[in-house]
Amino acid sequence: VRDTDGREYVDCLAGAGALPLGHNHPVVVSAVERALRDDVPLTTLDLPTPTKDEFVEQLFAVLPPRLAEGRIQFCSPSGADAVEAALKLAKTATRRSGVVTFGGGYHGMTHGALAVTGAVGPKAPLGPLVADVHHLPFPTARTPIDSELCTRVLQWALHDDHSGITPPAAAIVEPVQGEGGVHAMPEDFAHALRTSTRTTGSVLIADEVQTGLGRTGTLWASTPLGLDPDVMVLSKAIGGGLPLAVIVYRAELDLWGPGAHSGTFRGNQLAMAAGTATIAHVVAERLDEHAAAMGARLVDGLRQVVPAGYDAVGDIRGSGLMVGVEMVDPDKLSPLGVPEADGKAASVLQHGMLRRGVIVEVGGRAEAVLRFLPPLIVEPAQIDRIVDTFADALRDL
Numbered sequence: 001v002r003d004t005d006g007r008e009y010v011d012c013l014a015g016a017g018a019l020p021l022g023h024n025h026p027v028v029v030s031a032v033e034r035a036l037r038d039d040v041p042l043t044t045l046d047l048p049t050p051t052k053d054e055f056v057e058q059l060f061a062v063l064p065p066r067l068a069e070g071r072i073q074f075c076s077p078s079g080a081d082a083v084e085a086a087l088k089l090a091k092t093a094t095r096r097s098g099v100v101t102f103g104g105g106y107h108g109m110t111h112g113a114l115a116v117t118g119a120v121g122p123k124a125p126l127g128p129l130v131a132d133v134h135h136l137p138f139p140t141a142r143t144p145i146d147s148e149l150c151t152r153v154l155q156w157a158l159h160d161d162h163s164g165i166t167p168p169a170a171a172i173v174e175p176v177q178g179e180g181g182v183h184a185m186p187e188d189f190a191h192a193l194r195t196s197t198r199t200t201g202s203v204l205i206a207d208e209v210q211t212g213l214g215r216t217g218t219l220w221a222s223t224p225l226g227l228d229p230d231v232m233v234l235s236k237a238i239g240g241g242l243p244l245a246v247i248v249y250r251a252e253l254d255l256w257g258p259g260a261h262s263g264t265f266r267g268n269q270l271a272m273a274a275g276t277a278t279i280a281h282v283v284a285e286r287l288d289e290h291a292a293a294m295g296a297r298l299v300d301g302l303r304q305v306v307p308a309g310y311d312a313v314g315d316i317r318g319s320g321l322m323v324g325v326e327m328v329d330p331d332k333l334s335p336l337g338v339p340e341a342d343g344k345a346a347s348v349l350q351h352g353m354l355r356r357g358v359i360v361e362v363g364g365r366a367e368a369v370l371r372f373l374p375p376l377i378v379e380p381a382q383i384d385r386i387v388d389t390f391a392d393a394l395r396d397l
């Protein structure tokens with residue numbers, strides 16, 4: 001991207017993951033131009049249209065098998081609204097009210113989505129949100145709560161009839177936590193989550209709003225984990241940069257009535273046209289595999305430029321092109337007994353990189369994780385420029 005003074009940046013935020021092909025990719029631009037030339041109606045509520053049919057066909061052609069036989073609900077075009085829809089669907093189908101969710105998870109800012117989100121800051125001024133939501137620990141590299149312990153807590157919560165938690169309608173989870181600071185779900189935890197939710201008859205909702213469509217190095221982050229979700233929440237990348245959000249779900253959950261999740265702006269034809277073209281391009285160009293290769297190059301490069309023994313860089317981790325560098329203060333221990341997250345250091349690095357022409361985001365605990373989320377089309381030379389810029393900013397620090 002270029003700013004108003006003509007300075008050029010490598011954008012590693014990319015619309016918070018909504019721009020898998022970067023800004024104004026010709027594939028997206030020409031799909032939108034074509035739709036306009038064809039004089040498609042711009043907004044169509046629930047009406048079926050050829051543009052919508054094409055989008056649904058294209059999406060279902062690449063979904064995990066069990067969901068490809070399922071249903072779709074178009075939502076108001078934000079990830080948060082699609083999360084609301086997923087929770088409502090699960091509650092309606094199971095006739096239960098409870099939801100299990102995980103620390104560090106991010107699901108959006110509306111009341112229901114915020115209720116199942118881990119970050120406590122945005123909740124503080126609001127008082128009670130949605131009732132019967134239970135937050136369980138998620139295994140991360142930087143907290144002392146490992147996968148085995150998280151698994152045991154999960155199994156206790158769902159199977160001990162004195163845990164205080166009635167069998168929940170749903171469990172909602174990000175296969176790789178994004179806003180929470182780039183934490184991939186360990187496979188054994190995914191297996192336990194799938195098994196336990198199946199046993200308790202709870203709907204497993206995978207929030208792939210950020211991970212979906214190749215970001216983590218596979219088309220869907222749930223697939224290599226064997227998560228096999230009952231519902232997948234999708235937004236961001238599937239609209240190619242235009243607002244679009246859907247849930248896809250197993251047909252037997254389709255027990256809600258017509259209009260159960262209505263909303264005016266669910267028929268955005270330009271977004272569907274852009275989305276169809278984007279999905280087709282990602283699949284045809286194998287951009288998921290490209291993301292895996294570029295992500296590995298980025299993680300390797302970042303690790304190489306951190307001087308040996310420089311322990312303010314607490315961790316460098318990634319899944320495909322969802323990469324995080326966690327800054328810590330090695331001289332301070334958190335109450336959990338791990339080095340304190342250092343948001344100030346991350347902010348200095350972020351600004352240092354911006355000055356040098358690379359846009360990165362911060363996230364995670366205390367905003368101490370520098371987040372790299374470049375478009376999936378990023379090239380090796382650009383990855384190397386990102387790494388060099390990080391190294392320069394680190395020297396300043």
Ligand SMILES: Cc1ncc(COP(=O)(O)O)c(C=O)c1O
Pocket residue numbers: 016077078079080081083106107108109174178179207208209210211235
């Ligand atoms: C995993 C996940 N779920 C839900 C959302 C909310 O999406 P939106 O900001 O479009 O409401 C986000 C946004 O970053 C997200 O990363």
